[in-house]
Amino acid sequence: MTSDIVITNPDATSQDLERLARFESQAFNYSAEASLEWLRAQHEWGGVRVARRGGRVVGGLVRIPMAQFFGGRAVSMDGVAGVAISPTERGRGVAKQLMGTTLKEMRRRRVAVSTLYPSTYQLYGSLGYGRAGARYRMSLPLARLGRVKTSAVEIREMEPKDERAVERFYRRRALSHNGWLDRGGYIWARVRNPRGGTPFGYVVERPTPKGPQLEGYVYYLHHPSNGLPYELQMHDVQFATPEAGQRLLALMSDYATVADRACWYGGADDALLHSLLEQGARQELSELWMLRIVHLEAALEERGYPRGPDLSLEFEVRDGLLRANSGRWRLVIGRGRGTVERVRGPRSSAASARSAKLDICDLASLYSGHIRARTLAELGRLDARPSVVDSLEAVFCGPAPSLPDYF
Numbered sequence: 001m002t003s004d005i006v007i008t009n010p011d012a013t014s015q016d017l018e019r020l021a022r023f024e025s026q027a028f029n030y031s032a033e034a035s036l037e038w039l040r041a042q043h044e045w046g047g048v049r050v051a052r053r054g055g056r057v058v059g060g061l062v063r064i065p066m067a068q069f070f071g072g073r074a075v076s077m078d079g080v081a082g083v084a085i086s087p088t089e090r091g092r093g094v095a096k097q098l099m100g101t102t103l104k105e106m107r108r109r110r111v112a113v114s115t116l117y118p119s120t121y122q123l124y125g126s127l128g129y130g131r132a133g134a135r136y137r138m139s140l141p142l143a144r145l146g147r148v149k150t151s152a153v154e155i156r157e158m159e160p161k162d163e164r165a166v167e168r169f170y171r172r173r174a175l176s177h178n179g180w181l182d183r184g185g186y187i188w189a190r191v192r193n194p195r196g197g198t199p200f201g202y203v204v205e206r207p208t209p210k211g212p213q214l215e216g217y218v219y220y221l222h223h224p225s226n227g228l229p230y231e232l233q234m235h236d237v238q239f240a241t242p243e244a245g246q247r248l249l250a251l252m253s254d255y256a257t258v259a260d261r262a263c264w265y266g267g268a269d270d271a272l273l274h275s276l277l278e279q280g281a282r283q284e285l286s287e288l289w290m291l292r293i294v295h296l297e298a299a300l301e302e303r304g305y306p307r308g309p310d311l312s313l314e315f316e317v318r319d320g321l322l323r324a325n326s327g328r329w330r331l332v333i334g335r336g337r338g339t340v341e342r343v344r345g346p347r348s349s350a351a352s353a354r355s356a357k358l359d360i361c362d363l364a365s366l367y368s369g370h371i372r373a374r375t376l377a378e379l380g381r382l383d384a385r386p387s388v389v390d391s392l393e394a395v396f397c398g399p400a401p402s403l404p405d406y407f
């Protein structure tokens with residue numbers, strides 16, 4: 001069925017991009033013009049991948065190189081966005097082949113993991129992605145907030161000269177959140193130029209003898225952009241001290257006469273939500289994201305681990321697509337870092353008893369900390385004796401993985 005499908009890139013012509021833009025526009029309900037503008041921008045640096053049948057484009061996707069934090073270290077990651085297949089070509093294996101070829105290309109470039117927001121678990125699950133973290137939507141009725149007052153810190157409009165400091169501030173915070181992005185230009189452009197218009201940006205600073213210290217910032221839009229009341233859509237809000245958190249809440253409460261609610265995205269342990277003194281805000285699961293271990297050694301070596309006694313773990317991994325990940329591996333952890341080596345030689349029963357046996361998609365859920373080893377074992381997706389399960393739980397523990405950004 002799929003033998004006449006060819007995946008080519010990055011040689012898409014402008015006609016190819018126009019055709020793909022129509023599929024993107026139909027799939028994701030954006031205008032064809034906006035889809036084309038987006039595709040052209042990604043094509044400029046080589047991010048677009050297309051599938052052809054008989055020379056004609058029948059689908060495509062965009063690959064976004066970034067990194068993602070796990071265990072306090074940045075892991076190289078390619079995000080995948082805009083997977084769209086022509087409505088007349090669906091159900092014929094095009095997406096599977098397009099994604100499979102793209103994953104093999106990532107592996108050749110030694111990208112450690114790939115992450116995406118799935119519209120269906122089955123398609124990406126069959127390609128080795130596992131559910132790996134959550135994105136929650138917070139919604140706060142401003143009338144419930146009351147008037148918030150604070151004076152220890154000051155707020156002012158963000159200026160272009162603040163941008164580098166804001167990026168460093170975000171990165172310092174993101175480091176300790178499993179799953180948060182080490183944002184590249186693509187994500188910062190979305191934060192600063194979201195599709196809905198030009199956002200407002202404010203920074204919160206503490207006056208000190210050495211000059212003002214950045215303690216928080218926010219970017220937000222009004223939605224809808226005309227008329228009252230509106231919603232404050234905060235697409236990036238960060239703070240590092242209680243006073244800065246209160247100042248950002250005060251900014252919101254001062255809108256209560258014209259805006260009915262403030263919304264933002266984050267994890268289960270969202271700090272702004274936790275700053276609220278009273279109930280009334282809603283926290284809803286917006287979606288789960290999926291992760292694929294593309295290069296097993298890179299993925300296990302690039303991330304950080306809890307600092308504790310040195311530990312050695314053995315895995316027996318099955319990967320039907322990226323077969324170089326399959327087989328027996330030893331992960332040795334010391335001083336918060338891991339090294340990986342392939343286990344060679346005949347399989348003994350003693351060695352087999354030491355191993356954790358699982359599929360690559362389940363390793364992804366374990367790796368991010370989304371699912372506990374014990375839960376995987378209970379589901380029959382991890383075969384390991386109890387002492388190995390305990391070690392896995394100790395190694396892949398941490399804050400529940402989240403990902404406030406969408407791509």
Ligand SMILES: CC(C)(COP(=O)(O)OP(=O)(O)OC[C@H]1O[C@@H](n2cnc3c(N)ncnc32)[C@H](O)[C@@H]1OP(=O)(O)O)[C@@H](O)C(=O)NCCC(=O)NCCS
Nearest residue numbers: 027083084085090091092093094095096118119120122123
């Ligand atoms: C989702 C989409 C990309 C799938 O493309 P496709 O070429 O039809 O997918 P494939 O034929 O390669 O399907 C491979 C496997 O994925 C799964 N799958 C595909 N479409 C699915 C759907 N709509 N619902 C559930 N599973 C699906 C199936 O397991 C399928 O295997 P099977 O046919 O052996 O059962 C396509 O329908 C599309 O463009 N939809 C609109 C946009 C969209 O949802 N994009 C994904 C964004 S993450």
